[in-house]
Every structure is written in structure tokens, then in C-alpha cells.
Amino acid sequence: MGGPRDEDPPVVLEMYPADQSLNQNPEEILIVFDEYIKLDNPNKNIIITPKLDKDELIVTSLKNTIKIELNQELEDNTTYVFNFQKSVEDLSEGNPTENLKLVFSTGDSIDSLTFSGTVNNYFPERGFEYENVIVGLYEKNDTTDLFTAQPYYLSQADSLGKFMISNIKAGDYRAYAWNDQNNTLKGEYKSEIYDFILDTISITQNIDGVNFNLSKADLTELKLTRSSAAGSNYDLVFNKDPLNIELKNELLGQDIFYTVGDKRITLYSKETKADSLLFEIKAQDSLSFKVDTAIYAKFPESERRKEDLTFTANSGKNFYQDLLIELSFNKPVMDINYDSLFVSYDTASFIQINPEMVRMEDSLKRDKLQIILTIPDTLSKEIFTIKAADSTFLDIENQYNKAVLSANYRKLKRETLADKLSGTITGAKGPFIIQLIDTKSQINKELYLSEGNAFTLTLIEPATYKIRVIEDSNGNRRWDPANFKEKRHAERVFYFIDPKTNTQDIIVKAGWTVEDVLIKATPQTGLQNSEITPVDN
CATH class of the missing domain: 2.60.40 (Immunoglobulin-like)
Structure with missing residues (x-):
């Protein structure tokens, strides 16, 4: 009482078996500290390699001692690693012990090979943490994989996506990475992002520079x-x-x-x-x-009440000269009363909509309507409002819209826009889909680059953006996810990184011309060291 706050983590006094010891086959693990301790989520935070059946383990802490009852046989001539990460804390202040490992061998040597690299996320979402990503190695002859069983060797990535699996026995392995959100040490392809290296890897020396690119791909077959x-x-x-x-x-x-x-x-x-x-x-x-x-x-007569015709509009969009209004309906629309459909820009002025201004996005669906207007600079109003009275739209079931339509769009002035943003892409081969992403993760502008690697975007709203590039390898103008069953990687996705700030942000201001933006493609999934040769599967 009254003394300085304890900021020192617990210190190990004794381990059984001893760290780096040989020819050990313990039934339990004991670690003694210099003060009372507690464990923070040991099932998740204590990583054990090679894999042990965690359901059989009993992990307890009493006063200043951790005891792990193994309750299973250990493999012969195998190096075991118990990595406690930050799971051990002192009882009073919660100071964690960092880099706490216990390494021992059941044989007469310690395996010392490493497998290390980086994990990347193609579509990072708010709240994503690389610390939840597991990188796992499965033995070549193991019939399981990341979706069916925990790996033989594993490691968690750090906050920057770096990982290292240590004390590996020489052999042939298959490598995977996944975001283990539910802490099962297995991947869930319906809900978790993942990646895989196509070839079996022969680990006979330390391997560095491995790269994984995480993305989601639901392997459920369409039915x-x-x-x-x-x-x-x-x-x-x-x-x-x-x-x-x-x-x-x-x-x-x-x-x-x-x-x-x-x-x-x-x-x-x-x-x-x-x-x-x-x-x-x-x-x-x-x-x-x-x-x-x-x-x-069958299309029989029915007394069931018809669903009301409803719609949504892409309201709130900003535009310069070309105004694109999009209306989405819950049912096919068969007729429009143009007398009650118009765009107003003050209390007494409006633009009457006529059939030449309207198109259906898909003539077989007729549920998405586009209205395209060109607003000249001479019309110096800022807010334009699409309006439609009730009974303007008639659907295929002879139901009129009951709600009125009123959606606003803001016209930008030329002097408020950035003139140009241009640059080049290196380390990848087109075609490319180039997307300008705003702070709400919405696509502000998109460009499809069929040939070459130089791009230019013009007339851009001032804001802070990210530039995302999709390497459209098959030229179908969309991003294609990985197919694990067919051993096909996802199409690469990468972002502009500002070399000065080391962030993805790029600032665009009115009147600016931003040139010579260099976007470097992130490495493909796999081994980046050309001296390492995969083995046949």
C-alpha cells in the first residue's frame, strides 16, 4: 500500500520439463513464477505445436504455478513447442509475460526449421485484426485440411500480418491461412476468409518470404x-x-x-x-x-393479396453535368405515367421526364429503371429532385405505387472538382478494374483498363480516397474469388500505398492534378524466394 505500481511481468523460476531439454515424455507441464499469476483465455492464447488434442488438455493456474495435464501420448522423436504468447499475467496488475515458450523434444535433437512470411487481406473490413489469423502446416499424407481438422504446426500472425512457425521437423507439408474468428483452429468457408498454397512444400531449410492473400469464397455447391x-x-x-x-x-x-x-x-x-x-x-x-x-x-388464379409495389432510389448522389437516377422496384414495372414524373430544381421550374430519357437495365426483369439527364452548366442550381406521384408506376400484377417519390441529387460546380488523378500499375498484368473508394467504403469512380498499365481519372470530388486495383485475369470485368476445390487462387486485389505516410489514403483537392501515382501489386500467394522449389502433390 502506498508503494509504486507493479509494472513488471511475472518471471519464470522453474519449468518442467526444462526448456530445450531432450528425451522428454512428460505427462504434465509445470511452470513456476516469482509471483501469483492468472491465465487469459488459455484455449485460444496458448499455441501448441505439433497439434495435441486440446479437448484432452487440462490447463490450470494456482497461485504462482501453471499446470498442463496432457492426458495423451506424445509422438516419438518430435519437438514440442508451447507458446504462451500473452496468456500469462500477474494477478494484481495484469502485466503479461511476453515471448514465453517451452520447447522440448521426445527424441535426442531439437527440430529448428522455420516457415515465415506475411498475411494480406484483399478486402479488409472495419475491426479486422491480423492477430486472429492462423497459418497452419499439414503433413503431406494427412487427408485433412483447414476445413476439417486443426493443423499439425500452426502460428498466429501479429498485428502487421507477420507470422513464423518454428521448430519444424524436416518434411513435406501443405500450407494454409485463415481468419479464425470462432477460435476452433479450423477454417469456416461460409464465414471466414482464407487462402492456400497450391503446391506441397518441402521444408528442408528455413523458408521466409511466404505470402498469403485472404478473401472469402463459399465452397457450398449451388443447388x-x-x-x-x-x-x-x-x-x-x-x-x-x-x-x-x-x-x-x-x-x-x-x-x-x-x-x-x-x-x-x-x-x-x-x-x-x-x-x-x-x-x-x-x-x-x-x-x-x-x-x-x-x-x-404454373401461374394459376389466386386469392392471395398482391404485394404492394415499392421502390428505392439512389438518392443523395453528387453529379457533374450527367445525372444518373436509378430506381429499383420489388416487381417488374410494365407502364409509367410520364405526366407525373419529373425533375424539379426550384419551386417553379422542372424538367419533364419522357420515354427517351428512360431505360430498363434488363428487359427481362424490368425492375431497375435508369433516368439519364445532362444538366448544362448554365443551369446554376445545386439541388435537383426526382419526383413521382402515387400511381405513376404500374407493375405486372396491376398494382400502382402508393408512396410518392422524392429523391435529391446535388450538382457540383466545375471549380470544386479535382482535374485529374493519374498513375501506373507495376507488378501485375491487366486487364485491371480501378476503383476510387471513399471513406464510407463506397466506389466513387470506377475505370476498366483493357490494355496497358497507365490510368487516368478525371473530374473528381475533393475527398480522401483509397485506390483499389483488381487484376481481372479472365477479363470478365468482375473480381473472382478462390476455388479451393479446383485449386484456383482468387484474382489479386491491391491498393495504392503512400510511400511517405505508409497508408492507403490519397488526398484530392479542388483544382488539383495528381500525377505519377505508383500502385505496386502485392505479391501473389506462395513462396517468394525463387530458391525454394515446391514438390509434386
């Missing part, structure tokens, strides 16, 4: 789980959202239209049909899993 009438409509329900959809029927786009959402396709018919209609269905997800089938759909 049509149900097809049935829903009132006078017809639903096709999938187990996940399809990406590409192709429907074939002679009435499609004439009497029959469809919408897509929430893992389902809903078919709508203008009129009831006495007979079932044959539809050919082809669907594909982002991992190229496919559904190719045919169904007979």
Missing part, C-alpha cells in the same frame, strides 16, 4: 432447392445467391418477367395460365458451380 407456385407467381429457390442466370421460355420478355433476390428467382406472368410452362434454367455462382435443369411452372 436449386425448391420450385413452387407462390400465389399466381412462381418461385425458384436456391441455397445461395446465383451470380449468372439464364432462363429460356418463348414467353419470357413478352408475358413473363422475373426478379432476383434473397436466393430466389420469382417468375411473374401478366395473365394466369391454364397449362404449365417449361423453363430451361442455367445458373452459376461466383465459384463457377452450376445448375442446369428444367422445370414446369
Whole structure:
């Protein structure tokens, strides 16, 4: 009482077995400290390699001693590492003991090989922490992988994504990395990001410069789980959202239209049909899993209450000269009363919308409407409002919109915009998708670069941005995730890094021209040291 605050971590007085000792086969581990201690989440924070069955371990702390009851046989001629990280704290102030390891061998030598490198996240989200990322090695002949069992050797990455697995026995291994959110020491492909090295790696010397690029890829195969009438409509329900959809029927786009959402396709018919209609269905997800089938759909009379026609608008968007208004409906829209559809820019002035200004994004769906206007600089108003009265839009079920539409858009002045942002991409081969990302993680501008590696973006709103580049290897104008079953990596994603601040932020101000921006591609997944040669799988 009254003395200085204890800032010293616990100090180890004794270990059993002793650190770096040989020919050990203990039934329990004992570590004695110079003060009373406590354990912080030992199941997660104590990393043991090679793998032991953690369900059999009993880890306790009493006063100044940690005891680990193993309750299982150890492998012969094997080096075991108990890495306590920051799990041991003093009882009074919670000061953690750092770099606490116990290494011993059941044979007459200590394995000393290392496997180290960096983990990268293609699409980092707020709150993501590299410390939750596990890098694991599985023995070549092990039939399990990151989704079915914990690895033979493992390590956690640090806050910068660096990792090292130490005390490895020479041999052939398969390597994986994943964000272990649920602390199971296994990957969950539906919810966790992960990556893998394609080839089996022969570890006969220390390996450094390994790179993993984490991203999400749901390995669930796409399936049509149900097809049935829903009132006078017809639903096709999938187990996940399809990406590409192709429907074939002679009435499609004439009497029959469809919408897509929430893992389902809903078919709508203008009129009831006495007979079932044959539809050919082809669907594909982002991992190229496919559904190719045919169904007979019915469109009977129904007393079920029709769903109201609703819409959303891309309101709040800023624009310069070209105003793009997008309206999304919950059902196909068949008719528009243009007399009550207009854009106002003050209390007495408006622009009447006519059919030439309107297009449907997909004529087979008719649920996304685009209105394109060019507003000249001579019209010096700032706020433009799209307005529509009730009963402006009529859907396929003869339902009018009940809500009125009023959505605002702000016109920018030329002098408030940055003139140009240009640069080059190195270390990758196009085509490229170049995206300017704002502080809300929204895409402000996007450019598709078919050839070359030099890009230019013009007339940019002043703000702080990130520049994201997608290496579109197959030229389909979208990012493709990894396919673990087909041993195919995700398309690379990388960002501009400011060499002065070492951040991804790039500041753009009114009237500025930002040139010579150099975007360096992050390394591909795998071994970056050319002297290390993978072995055949």
C-alpha cells in the first residue's frame, strides 16, 4: 500500500520439463513464477505445436504455478513447442509475460526449421485484426485440411500480418491461412476468409518470404432447392445467391418477367395460365458451380393479396453535368405515367421526364429503371429532385405505387472538382478494374483498363480516397474469388500505398492534378524466394 505500481511481468523460476531439454515424455507441464499469476483465455492464447488434442488438455493456474495435464501420448522423436504468447499475467496488475515458450523434444535433437512470411487481406473490413489469423502446416499424407481438422504446426500472425512457425521437423507439408474468428483452429468457408498454397512444400531449410492473400469464397455447391407456385407467381429457390442466370421460355420478355433476390428467382406472368410452362434454367455462382435443369411452372388464379409495389432510389448522389437516377422496384414495372414524373430544381421550374430519357437495365426483369439527364452548366442550381406521384408506376400484377417519390441529387460546380488523378500499375498484368473508394467504403469512380498499365481519372470530388486495383485475369470485368476445390487462387486485389505516410489514403483537392501515382501489386500467394522449389502433390 502506498508503494509504486507493479509494472513488471511475472518471471519464470522453474519449468518442467526444462526448456530445450531432450528425451522428454512428460505427462504434465509445470511452470513456476516469482509471483501469483492468472491465465487469459488459455484455449485460444496458448499455441501448441505439433497439434495435441486440446479437448484432452487440462490447463490450470494456482497461485504462482501453471499446470498442463496432457492426458495423451506424445509422438516419438518430435519437438514440442508451447507458446504462451500473452496468456500469462500477474494477478494484481495484469502485466503479461511476453515471448514465453517451452520447447522440448521426445527424441535426442531439437527440430529448428522455420516457415515465415506475411498475411494480406484483399478486402479488409472495419475491426479486422491480423492477430486472429492462423497459418497452419499439414503433413503431406494427412487427408485433412483447414476445413476439417486443426493443423499439425500452426502460428498466429501479429498485428502487421507477420507470422513464423518454428521448430519444424524436416518434411513435406501443405500450407494454409485463415481468419479464425470462432477460435476452433479450423477454417469456416461460409464465414471466414482464407487462402492456400497450391503446391506441397518441402521444408528442408528455413523458408521466409511466404505470402498469403485472404478473401472469402463459399465452397457450398449451388443447388436449386425448391420450385413452387407462390400465389399466381412462381418461385425458384436456391441455397445461395446465383451470380449468372439464364432462363429460356418463348414467353419470357413478352408475358413473363422475373426478379432476383434473397436466393430466389420469382417468375411473374401478366395473365394466369391454364397449362404449365417449361423453363430451361442455367445458373452459376461466383465459384463457377452450376445448375442446369428444367422445370414446369404454373401461374394459376389466386386469392392471395398482391404485394404492394415499392421502390428505392439512389438518392443523395453528387453529379457533374450527367445525372444518373436509378430506381429499383420489388416487381417488374410494365407502364409509367410520364405526366407525373419529373425533375424539379426550384419551386417553379422542372424538367419533364419522357420515354427517351428512360431505360430498363434488363428487359427481362424490368425492375431497375435508369433516368439519364445532362444538366448544362448554365443551369446554376445545386439541388435537383426526382419526383413521382402515387400511381405513376404500374407493375405486372396491376398494382400502382402508393408512396410518392422524392429523391435529391446535388450538382457540383466545375471549380470544386479535382482535374485529374493519374498513375501506373507495376507488378501485375491487366486487364485491371480501378476503383476510387471513399471513406464510407463506397466506389466513387470506377475505370476498366483493357490494355496497358497507365490510368487516368478525371473530374473528381475533393475527398480522401483509397485506390483499389483488381487484376481481372479472365477479363470478365468482375473480381473472382478462390476455388479451393479446383485449386484456383482468387484474382489479386491491391491498393495504392503512400510511400511517405505508409497508408492507403490519397488526398484530392479542388483544382488539383495528381500525377505519377505508383500502385505496386502485392505479391501473389506462395513462396517468394525463387530458391525454394515446391514438390509434386
